[in-house]
Amino acid sequence: MQKTAFITGGTGFLGTNLIKALCATGWKITALHRKTSTLKYIKDFPIDLIEGSITDKASLVRAMPENTAVVFHVAGDTSAWSKKNDQQTAIHVKGTQNLS
Numbered sequence: 001m002q003k004t005a006f007i008t009g010g011t012g013f014l015g016t017n018l019i020k021a022l023c024a025t026g027w028k029i030t031a032l033h034r035k036t037s038t039l040k041y042i043k044d045f046p047i048d049l050i051e052g053s054i055t056d057k058a059s060l061v062r063a064m065p066e067n068t069a070v071v072f073h074v075a076g077d078t079s080a081w082s083k084k085n086d087q088q089t090a091i092h093v094k095g096t097q098n099l100s
Contacts, residue, residue, distance in 0.1 A: 004028045006068045008054050008099070009075030010047075011037040018072055019045055032063050032075075054095030073099055 005022055009015040010031030019042050022029055029047040032054070033039060039049065052059030054075045064071070075095060077088045 002026060002028050003070070004065065004068050005030070005070045005072055006064045007031045007072045007074065008095070009073070010042055010049075011039060012074065012076070014074040015072075016041045018074060019047060023047070030063065030065055030068070032060070054098060055090045057098040060098055071099060 003026070005027050007015055007018060007029060010019055010029075011033050015031070019029060019031060023045050029045075030050055031042065031047050032050055032052050034053055035051055042049070048065075050063040052063040054060065054073075073096060075091060077091045079088065
């Protein structure tokens with residue numbers, strides 16, 4: 001049986017490399033991406049791309065296929081600007097809570 005994975009942050013550095021590694025070993029992957037994300041590094045992989053946001057629980061519910069074996073939560077905001085603290089909290093804390 002083919003292993004299935006749902007990935008948040010698939011368009012970032014970690015996510016792109018994770019997708020590459022999982023595809024090389026035959027995983028079926030669904031990757032969440034924001035409307036504004038650049039897909040150029042992952043668009044040629046045999047994956048399902050679903051638009052949504054880690055901060056929007058309803059979009060996660062719609063995006064994640066039933067019977068997903070593994071969730072890789074690698075979405076994040078690495079901004080060092082203190083004025084982005086609310087955004088980082090929403091992504092890192094609330095986003096992680098939304099996956100549960």
